[in-house]
Amino acid sequence: MTKKTISWPDAASPVAEAKAYERIIHGDTVVDNYYWLNDYFKKGPDSAKVISYLEAENTYTAAMMKDTEGLQTNLFDEMKARIKETDESVPYLRNGYYYYTRTEEGKQYYKFCRKKGNLEAKEEILLDIDAMAEGYPYYAASGFSVSPDNKLLAYGVDTVSRREYTVYVKNLETGKILTDKIDRTSGGATWANDNKTLFYTSKNPVTLLSEKIKRHTLGTNSASDVVVYDEKDNTNYIGVGKSKDGKHLFIYSGGTLSSELFLLSADDPNGKFKVFQPRMKDVLYSVTPLADRFLILTNDGAKNFKVMECPLDKTGKENWKEFIPHREDVLIEGLDEFKDYLVISERKNGLTQLAVRNLSDGQQHYLNFGEAAYTVYSSTNVEYNTDVVRYGYTSMVTPSSTYDYNMKSKEKTLLKQQEVLGGYNSEEYETERVMATATDGTKVPISIVYKKGFKKDGKAPLLLYAYGSYGSSMDPTFSSTRLSLLNRGFGFAIAHIRGGEEMGRQWYEDGKMLKKINTFTDFIDCGKFLIEQKYTSEAHLYAQGGSAGGLLMGAVINMAPSLWNGVIAQVPFVDVINTMLDESIPLTTNEYDEWGNPNHKDAYEYMKLYSPYENVKAVEYPNLLVTTGLHDSQVQYFEPAKWVAKLRTIKKGDNVILLKTDMDYGHGGASGRFDYLKDVALSYAFLLKLENITK
Known part of the structure; x- marks a missing residue:
């Protein structure tokens, strides 16, 4: 079937300068003409030239899409009009207070609030993110953590979009921000039970790897914070948290293949974390504390995971006994503990399901949803002493819904369904x-x-x-x-x-x-x-993927270029070998268990078979829209930039390649709840233009 003729403006695409750079490894020499495009990231001599090139690409994209500007505005307006601007999340109860967020008309962000005792009580606005974000092109607040006595709030702020957060502490009684300020964290902080000690994850300033867990005492300078855990394996991610019953502090260290947990009583913040079970090769485990024992979710000899149990004082593997056996056809994904019940998140035949188990008699039942394809997940369940589990439910035709389910009476209550303004009828x-x-x-x-x-x-x-x-x-x-x-x-x-x-x-x-x-x-x-x-x-098939899904886009257009009329690759991970060889790039070492380490010849040769940047060839590629962010910490901007530069010089045919770099944002795009719709509108306008749909 012949492809449609699309009318594009007569604009000249930018041409990046070719500067030969040789990569020699395993006796294989590869010339990379666009290696210099990483100079802005590396603070190299061509930094200014990189910015000029990215801006030229943005100008070209704007020129090529000029005739869709009205359509983009219409798309933005209609998508924004479906969003209920003045809205409120479903409140959840934690330690005597109901917490929720609410949004206001015209505002990009939200307010984090609480009410004491019941929902009729006076509202306390804990953080007004709308006000805090003023003057910042990007603003993300995360990791909200209230102290056990309900008087202090720890939270993280990122204003660059590189997922490096500064942790602040606010006194909720006086409204004042304390002098404590902790830089370069992953965003969250965990309170010990003394209401003055915080544990947090500290990041490496260059690689952004989570390397250390530190202990901070309120009123002290964070430069003197104590390292309580130092991860020596740079392929692992680490984090710190607290059990739902408030008794245990956990440090988690895990990669794709193996994990390890450390434990400390939340009443003893200055004590020493003890290993739960030393890491085992190719074994993942996580721990859920009950009143009288620990449950361990593990893939030890169980591909789809099983649940083991052990006494509170004997946690080594030799004390583990089977609680829920392994099943070939069911993947166990997570456990949610309550005083009398356990909720098990499972996956069978590709669909998610929730099982409820009574801890006293072992009886178990499943929730029923009645749709062919859907998603269900355990939602915000922070209370331990309750018979109610909160879960989220959605499908491709059912807006996101929040339910409370009474595990004792088996009654379901719909608390809220995402409202789609302007009228939405799932029957259509x-x-x-x-x-x-x-x-x-x-x-x-x-x-x-x-x-x-x-x-x-x-x-x-x-x-x-x-x-x-x-x-x-x-x-x-x-x-x-x-x-x-x-x-x-x-x-x-x-x-x-x-x-x-x-x-x-x-x-x-x-x-x-x-x-x-x-x-x-x-x-x-x-x-x-x-x-x-x-x-x-083929004339009407389009493909889209982001990040590792952007790698997918790059690979499939090399392997089957004529199958797609247009492809959208968002923040695409396309320069696999060069990135995985550079340990200074954030996340590289964390990823070895996913992609392999190209310093090893077998991994290098296999990556070379599919890495999109390595496999660009003289064929007619589909029309391409590639997006990236200058401050992206997950996939650096230069990967898509290099890929587009190489595609332009080698490809055949007249199909267009557009590169749009967001100069203010990172991996997740805009932080405001409406700004991101501009990116969606551009993507949709690109697809609609390729279909000659103008309205």
Whole structure:
């Protein structure tokens, strides 16, 4: 089928200067002409030239998309109009107070509030993020943690978008911010039971790795904070937290393959953390404390995880006894403990489910939801002494909903469903779950949504989305912004490809390291399936992915360039080998268990087979919109910039390549609740232009 003729302005695309840089490793020499584009990040001599190049690309993108400016404004306005501007989250009870956030009309951020005892009580505004964010292009507040006596609030602030937070403490009785100020943290802080000691995760200033857990005493200078844990394995992430019953402080250290936990009584903040069970090769474990024992969720000899138990005073593996056995067809994802009940988050046949177990008699039952494709998850459950579990529920046609479920009476109460302003009727849309067959015979689930009346005659446009890395499952959820595509005739599909964990732990393991290419071939096979089944055709099939999903986009357009009419790659991880060879780049060493370490020849050679930047060739690529952020800490701006520069010089044909760099933001884009819609509007306008849809 021939591709449509699209009218683009006659603008000249920028050409990045080629400067040969040789990479020699394992006897293999590769010339990288665009290595210099990392100079802004490295503070090198070409820093200013990098900024000029990125700005030239932005100017070109704006020129090429000029005739869609009115459409982008319309899209932004209609997506914003669906959002209830004056809104409030469902309050949750913690230690005698109801906590919630609320938003106000026209404001980008929110207010963090509480009421004492009941919801009719006087409101206390703990943090007014709208006021705090004034004057900042980017503002993120996170890790809100109230002291056990309810008098102090610790919170983290990031104004650069590199996920480096400064922790502050506010006196909730006087409203004053204390002099305590802790820089370079991951954002959260955990209180000991003395109301004056905080534990937090400290980051390396260059690599941004979480390296140390420190103890801070209120009123002291953070420069003298005590290191209570120093992680020597730079492939692990670390964090600190507190058990729901308030008795235990935990330090967690974990990579993709193995983990370790340390324990301290929350009443003894100056004590020494003790190891729960020393780390074991290729064994992950996490711990849930009950009143009389610990539960351990582990994959030790159990691919899809099992639950073990041990006494409170004997935590080593030799004392573990089986509590919930391993099952081949069910992945156990998490445990939520209550005084009398345990809620188990599971995944079966690619769908999430919740099991409720009575701790006194061992009786267990599942919650029933009655939809073909949906997502359910345990929500904010901070109270230990309760019979009520709060859970979230959504599907591709059901807006995000919050329920309370009484585990004793089995009664469900809908507390809130996301309101879609302007009228939304789920009956007007349809969702399906189908299975595509991959090249090796594996059945890959696809979740699809479209507006009723969508014809399966191969002529409709369809956007296929996926992620497929880190065992992160892309479950079917509702999106009010997506309605702007569906209402214009698009279908939308999520490919649940290997590399995620939708179908169990093996699904993840079959899409990482030296099996990574399965992720890409799965996505291509899903695209082909949708064409065969007449949902769409090559002339109308589009693909989108971000971060590691952006790597997916880069790989699939090299492997099957003619399958897609247009592709959106957001903050794409496309220069895999060069990034994984540079340990000064944030997160590199944390990622070795996911991608491999290219200092090892087998990993290097395998990465070279799929890394998008290494595999650019002289073919006709689909139309491309590539987005990045100058301050991105997860995937540095220079990866997409180098990729686009190389594509421009090598590709054939007239399809466009657009690069949009956000000069104020990082990996997650804009921080305000409306600003990010401008990025969505640009992406949608790009797709609609390729379909000659102008309104």
